Amino acid sequence: MTALPEKTERTLGLVIDLDTCVGCHACVVACKGWNDQGYGVPLSDQDPHGAAPQGTFLNRVHSYEVLPESGPAQHVHFPKSCLHCDDAPCVTVCPTGASYKRVEDGIVLVEEEACIGCGLCAWACPYGARELDLAAGVMKKCTLCVDRIYNEALPEEDRVPACVRTCPAEARHFGDLADPESDVSQLVAARGGLDLMPEQGTNPVNKYLPPRPRDGWGEDTDVLAPFLEPVAEEPQGFLGWLDRTLGKL
């Protein structure tokens, strides 16, 4: 079971737009909310009201600053969850077969009843996408909301991952990345979607759209500049006398 499938029928995943993400963490909250009551054991918190609270999350938003060669620094919000890799190293290291990649849609899942909580899959993941739930002792990870996307009890517009549904900036997109005609594939092609850590050889399914270059201050944009010109280049009156006198010293 922990052998990876040669090929999956579909390749479902996310495309995350670093240009439009505003870093509001709504996807983090929506993910925690949905997955607290859906697939598998709830996402526990430790010491939630104490001095050092922490908990299990399947999605987290980092923030980075990028300093270009010229021009101002840019602030990039960076949501990160499981990338459902084609060559997922977390799956092959699993001793029990609890970790697996689905043939039908490529989603990487954990069968929690078979998980012994050894943590080796979390060590094998370069992205930090897996977190051991400290209350249940089993590994938790993004399920791509497998209990939403095929759920016919939900209205059709809700049959997407909770993070995608909730994103107010529409920075998260969900679809089949193996189908070149799908919206997500077109988006990746148009915007130059990137793999994270390609040198790790994981072949991630999720793609990241890099931030677009920022506008510079061209000459014609500075419409107020003529009105802000100094009225007098040379100081007059007393200040002028002071300036000339001090200059002679």
Next chain:
Amino acid sequence: MHPAQSIILFTTLSGLGFGLLIWLGVDPTPPTGWVAFVFYAIAYALALSGLAASSFHLGRRDRALKAFRQWRTSWLSREAWLAALALGVSGLHALGLLFGIALLPLGWLSAALSLATVAATAMIYAQLRTVPRWYHWSTPILFIALSLSGGALLSGRVEIASGLLLLTGALQFWVWYDGDRRFARSGTTLASATGLGEQGVPRALFPPHTGSNYLLDEMVYVVARRHALKLRSIALVFMVLLPVLLLQLPMPHLFGLLALACHLAGVLTARWLFFAEAEHVVGLYYGKR
């Protein structure tokens, strides 16, 4: 990586135990009767207490036996199978020796299985591309070298143990030297981790959460690195130099035992460093590398 006591004890003790089983297995004139019983009892006590310690690293110990299921792909699963087979075959060999019957081919098989067990234990770490310090051929070689020298020491092979200890010490020294350069050589940086390298030089601005989490506790362990040089020196002195000196003294039983105690303390220190110094690439996302 977080240096958990359970896996430090596991790799150290079972490494010693299987090392002793290797030497007992290849011995052309193996001990018999009560002497064989004592040697095998020591080897089993070490190997089994190591394996028992490893189970304390599990989130769900009640399901530990499921770890035997995926031997086709998982080194952890292979390690479990090889350990069980090595202990089983060694047990048969030992049973013969207790009654004075030495079935040498059975001994060779038990030695080969014990060697493979140590190699499989090391491969659990060496397979992880996410930890460049471990993702290297030297990881299984060092584990095997330590196991062989410890086993030689335990089985009272003075000349072999002295030679192996010196070789292992030299290898360990080089592994530390080279290991310090492997993260940079791996080519994984914050730029490749975020894909932002095209735009400029990325820098972690603020973390996704104010507290800690499993990832930071488990894989971004940075405490006590500043003492690394001192600890490396202590490890090398206790693991190699003191045992080699003590082995050259008369009264082999007294000083041999002392050499063994020093070696064990040294290996435990080196194993602590093996985990504590290992840098996981996920630390890059948190600006910690």
